[in-house]
Amino acid sequence: MTIRKILTEPDPILKKISIPVEVVGEEEQKLMDDMLETMYDAKGIGLAAIQIGVPKRIIVMDLSKEGEKNDPMYFVNPVIKNKNQDLSKYEEGCLSVPNQFIEVNRPSMCEVEYLDYNGEKKNLKCDNLLATCIQHEIDHLEGITILTYVSKLKRSMIVKKLSKTKANEDRVVL
Ligand code: ZN
Numbered sequence: 562m563t564i565r566k567i568l569t570e571p572d573p574i575l576k577k578i579s580i581p582v583e584v585v586g587e588e589e590q591k592l593m594d595d596m597l598e599t600m601y602d603a604k605g606i607g608l609a610a611i612q613i614g615v616p617k618r619i620i621v622m623d624l625s626k627e628g629e630k631n632d633p634m635y636f637v638n639p640v641i642k643n644k645n646q647d648l649s650k651y652e653e654g655c656l657s658v659p660n661q662f663i664e665v666n667r668p669s670m671c672e673v674e675y676l677d678y679n680g681e682k683k684n685l686k687c688d689n690l691l692a693t694c695i696q697h698e699i700d701h702l703e704g705i706t707i708l709t710y711v712s713k714l715k716r717s718m719i720v721k722k723l724s725k726t727k728a729n730e731d732r733v734v735l
Contacts, residue, residue, distance in 0.1 A: 562594045562595055562598040563595045563598065563599075564595070564598050564599050564602045565595055565596075565599045565613040566614075567599065567603055567608075567612050567613060567656050567657060568611075568612055568613065568614055568657060569656075569657050569658065569723055569735075570610050570657055570658050570706060571596060571720045571723065571724060572657075572722050574611065574614055574616075575611060575612070575657055575701070575704065575706055577611060577616045577703040577704055578616070578702070578703055578704050579609070579610065579611050579616045579617055579618045579619075579694060579701075579702040579703075579704075580616055580617060580618065580630075581618050581638050582618055582619060582637050582638055582676070583681030584619050585637050585676055585679065586718075589617070589619065589637065589660065590678060592610060592615060592617070592619060593619060593621055593635050594619045595613070596608050596610060596613065596619070597608045597621045597623070597633050598676075599601060599613060600621055600623070600656070601623070601631075605656045606622060606623060606624055607620065607621070607622040607623075607694045607695075607698045608621050608622075608693060608698070609619070609654060609698060609701035609702055610678075611701050611704075612619055612656060612657050612701060612714060614730050615710065618637065618638045618639065618702050619635075619636070619637050620634060620635075620636040620639060620652070620699070620701075620702070620711060620723070621634065621635055622634045622636070622694055622695070622698065624690060624694065625693060634650060635677055635678040636673070636675040636676075636677075636695070636698070637676040637677070637678075637680070638672045638675055638676055638700055639674070639675040639695065639702075640673065640675070641671050641672070641673055641696070641699060642672040642674055643670075643671060643672045643673070644668035644670070644671045644675065644683075644715070645668050645670040645680050646668070647665040647668070647670070647725070648669060648671045649653065649666070649667065649668075649689060649692070650664055650665070650666050651664070651667075651690070651693045652664050653663060653665045653693070653697055653707050653709050654705060655709075656699070657706055658706055658707055658719070658723070659702075659723065659726070660718055661707075663707045663708075663710055663711055665693075665697075665710045667692065667696045667697075667707035668692065668696070669688060669689065669692055670686070670687065670688045670692055671687050671692050671695070671696065671729060672684065672685070672686050672687070673685050673687060673695055673699075673730055676687055678711075698701040701724065708720070
């Protein structure tokens with residue numbers, strides 16, 4: 562398993578729409594292993610393939626609490642089937658939008674159809690954090706990040722800040 566680099570806003574690749582996977586083969590499984598490793602390393606609870614620059618409709622998540630056994634979840638070609646009308650509100654963070662938390666309202670329940678790690682067709686009813694997380698990650702597959710949910714002004718402020726941090730990373734002091 563390899564830890565990959567996570568792309569951050571305003572990287573244009575994050576705006577790409579990801580392509581469905583035809584067959585879940587070795588290549589996809591290796592990608593999922595890398596994604597999981599990368600997500601754990603970055604202390605995230607969800608990661609979409611596009612966040613490491615691969616435009617495939619693949620998501621990994623792990624909502625287990627600290628101290629609990631890891632509970633990795635893999636979603637290939639996830640599609641949301643039913644959403645309810647009630648919304649739940651979470652302050653969402655994103656590994657591609659470091660150190661920012663944005664309040665987002667999303668349906669509090671949904672059903673998702675997907676292929677698992679072995680390519681088997683599955684259906685999962687999600688609520689609360691699980692529902693929010695899967696919807697956040699499916700947004701990534703459509704080229705959407707949490708910055709879509711803030712005002713234009715706030716978005717440009719955040720992007721400016723993130724661009725600056727990036728520039729600083731390359732700065733050397735000798
Ligand atoms: Zn995210």
